[in-house]
Amino acid sequence: MSFVGAGPGAADLITLRGATRIAEADLVLYTPSTVDPVWLREHARADAELVDHGRLGADELAERYRGVASRHHRAVLLIAGDPAQCADLREQRELCTKIGLDVEVVPGVSPVSAVAAATGNSLTEAAAADTAIVTDAATEADFERIRDLAAEGRTLAVNAPAARAAELAEALTAAGLDPQVPVVVAHKVSWADEKLLRTTVGEVVAEVKRANLWRHALFLVGDALRQAKPRAGYVPRAAGEPGKRWASKSWRSTGTWPRRSCPEAEVPAQADVEPAVPEQARPVVAEADVPAVEAKPVVKRTAAAKKQPPKTARATARRTTKK
Missing domain, CATH: 3.30.950.10 (Tetrapyrrole methylase, C-terminal domain)
Structure with missing residues (x-):
């Protein structure tokens, strides 16, 4: 008697050992709501007997076990998921042992x-x-x-x-x-x-x-x-502890980069920092010593004036014409 974990339900999530035990069995007990009969028939022999385990009472199930023992047949009881999570596994295993069946438990993929x-x-x-x-x-x-x-x-x-x-x-x-x-x-x-x-x-x-x-x-x-990894500073909250679940905030949650803080005073921006110059080293310039610079007037030429030739060129042209 083999108690085989049928896995969560997919045909390709049963173990190789479990598939082998099904292929060798003369009797397969299963529950249609947890095991798909389509893929079960693909693994079982053509002459194997498939019986709905849920329709059998305790006495009928024990009679099935006795029939397997008397005929020296092989039987499989398919358990949804993993037999380790089957509450009545011990009871079924002890019943088969009393009848005289050799018992094997084949693990499966847990749901x-x-x-x-x-x-x-x-x-x-x-x-x-x-x-x-x-x-x-x-x-x-x-x-x-x-x-x-x-x-x-x-x-x-x-x-x-x-x-x-x-x-x-x-x-x-x-x-x-x-x-x-x-x-x-x-x-x-x-x-x-x-x-x-x-x-x-x-x-x-x-x-x-x-x-x-x-x-x-x-x-x-x-x-x-969670669908994402925990952010930096995540600390699981103790049971019953009120408050937020995050110990600190990062720049991703606030949208801004964290500024480096000075332990003593706030550091000004680089553009606002004036290089320190000793008071004695600074030159003292009196206002009278600074010569006044006369600003030159700005002469703007019109478009017509820009087209005329220079004054010296016009005078030269008149002298040449007189001669």
């Missing part, structure tokens, strides 16, 4: 990892988040627990119905998160009809309604999901 990869982000990042928490929320008690889990410096991954986004936003706000903290909402990530929303704690309810999401979705919450 949390797939959503983070789709946004180009990691779950933890220096100066943004050093802790990642994955949890489910379906009841009122679950949302109350989120108030204790959500905090600055953490990335929170919540599996919850999109129709309860308002309760999630209320829990995050009650935990002290800033309304501008990034939130990513993912539905059927890596599928052909996936929906991926980038929003904030303050706008998540409106964005979910605008996208008409109400079924099961994955919410990623935290500063590590």
Whole structure:
């Protein structure tokens, strides 16, 4: 019996080992809502039996396991995402061991990892988040627990119905998160009809309604999901600490370059600085010693005068004519 992680849903995001176990199986148990039957049939043998795991009760599932053991067949139970996040994995594994089946667990790509990869982000990042928490929320008690889990410096991954986004936003706000903290909402990530929303704690309810999401979705919450890197001087705010989230402003936020300040006095501009000259070295010039300079009158010639030849040239011309 192989418990195989089916990944987030895309056919090419299953591991090679997982694809090999499907190809060798006589019986494949799966859930159509999380695993696409089209690509599953491409990996499975033509004579393999594909059974909807969600339609089987506990007794029917145990009978299927006994049939595999008695016929010495190979069976695969496909688990959406990664088996490490399957809550009843231990129960299923112990049941197969009691029946006499050899058990193997094949890891898969987690939907949390797939959503983070789709946004180009990691779950933890220096100066943004050093802790990642994955949890489910379906009841009122679950949302109350989120108030204790959500905090600055953490990335929170919540599996919850999109129709309860308002309760999630209320829990995050009650935990002290800033309304501008990034939130990513993912539905059927890596599928052909996936929906991926980038929003904030303050706008998540409106964005979910605008996208008409109400079924099961994955919410990623935290500063590590920003689209840009943190600016210089960014310091995560402690939980419950009021005030702004930025420790200092840079010239990019103010639009001007920072001026260098002098610790003692303001340094004047270069054009206003007059070179220091000792008082004794400066020459003393009396006003009477300065000779007066007579200004020469400025004679302006008209256009007609400019065309006439010089006076000496006209006199020479008259003398030549008389002779």
